[in-house]
Amino acid sequence: MAYAGRGMSWKGKVRCCNCGTHAKKLTEQYFAKGEPYKGNYQIVQDRSWQHRDKDGTLITYYSLSLWDGESYTLYAGKFCTNNCAIEWANNLAPDPEE
Numbered sequence: 001m002a003y004a005g006r007g008m009s010w011k012g013k014v015r016c017c018n019c020g021t022h023a024k025k026l027t028e029q030y031f032a033k034g035e036p037y038k039g040n041y042q043i044v045q046d047r048s049w050q051h052r053d054k055d056g057t058l059i060t061y062y063s064l065s066l067w068d069g070e071s072y073t074l075y076a077g078k079f080c081t082n083n084c085a086i087e088w089a090n091n092l093a094p095d096p097e098e
């Protein structure tokens with residue numbers, strides 16, 4: 001499984017605990033020369049391209065973003081950004097002491 005959001009992923013389109021921004025799909029990258037993806041993840045982005053080699057043979061370079069259909073991630077774990085995490089923490093933390 002892909003690593004993102006400080007290692008946290010969620011089964012569902014959760015929202016940032018501070019501002020409510022929706023989580024993004026947690027995707028994995030697939031790169032392969034001439035070999036289409038055969039797994040059961042959904043292809044959510046396809047940046048594949050084709051290229052002819054010296055003999056004129058057409059070769060496809062696959063570059064895909066795959067999604068398991070249920071996993072989402074927020075950049076900063078439970079928050080969409082580090083700023084959101086800090087803002088949320090500052091609202092709840094006690095006043096600092098000497």
Ligand SMILES: [Zn+2]
Nearest residue numbers: 016019080084
């Ligand atoms: Zn946020």
